[in-house]
Amino acid sequence: MAGERFEQHVLDRLSDLGEVTSRPPFEGHGLYWQGTIFAIAYAGRLYFKVGEESRGDDLARSMGPFRPNQWQTIKSCYKVPPEMLADPEAMLSWVREAIRAGMTAMDPA
Secondary structure (H helix, E strand, O other), X not given: OOHHHHHHHHXXXXXXXXXXXXXXXXXXXXEEEOOEEEEEEEOOEEEEEOOHHHHHHHXXXXXXXXXXXXXXXXXXXXXXXXHHHOOHHHHHHHHHHHHHHHHHHHOOO
């Protein structure tokens, strides 16, 4: 799926969450829920924010961290398994975890 179509597909899948927006801060798009970034759509792939609790799940599935280029690796976002995009319930569960991870990252306490 090409960039814009992929992003729209993901946004459609997340419509049950309500206020999900997208901003293009780089070549991909950051996905936000009520102002909290929780995912990155980049090059036809989706990456969710991870926290300490969810990082183990992502590593266990062997999904790699977000690498926009050969010089950068962003270990706070991991690739979403392709089968997750086809399972709306599982995807929403992971999104909720990604939102929590995004909120925790924003909380200085």
